[in-house]
Amino acid sequence: MNKKASVLLAALMCAAAANAADKACLLEGSLKIGKQVTEIKDCMQNGGVKTEQFLETCKGIAKMGAAMGAPPKITYLDACPASPQGVCDGMFGQPVQSYYYKRDPKDLADTKASCLAQGGKWKS
Structure with missing residues (x-):
């Protein structure tokens, strides 16, 4: 691959990542509450919140997670992955959907x- 093509490809990849940043953020990691360690895989999908607010919310959730264990890994995506265990749509009256993937039955019921x-609507 020539130098121009490499630079163009890198620029397109950066633009795609920046474009995905305002659509969904996947949070993965471990939370420790007392002596219990819980693996999490949650995703938040933007349904109309301003980009800056959405990104701050993703980072804020990650900071809260860091206080309860290791900081979760944040991956920005075009959309949350398929096949969640449950989805909360419109929590706190905001146009955001929260997707949950690694919840045991009790945690999933508590999350619902x-x-x-x-004020959210739950979908299983």
């Missing part, structure tokens, strides 16, 4: 209850 209590 929290979603509904905060």
Whole structure:
């Protein structure tokens, strides 16, 4: 590959990553609450929040996770992965969908209850 093509490819990849940043953020890692360690794989998908606010929310959630274990890995995507265990749509009245992937049955039930209590709509 020649130098111009390499530079163009790198620029396109950066642009694609920047474009994906305002659409979805996948958070993966371990949280420690007391003596219990919980693996998480959650994703938040933007349904109309301003990009800056969405990115700050993703980073804020990661910081909270860091306080309860290791900071979760954040991956920005065009959309959250398929086949979640559940989705909370519109929590706190915001146009955001939260996708949950690695929840045990009790945690999933608690997550659903929290979603509904905060004004969201739950989809299994």
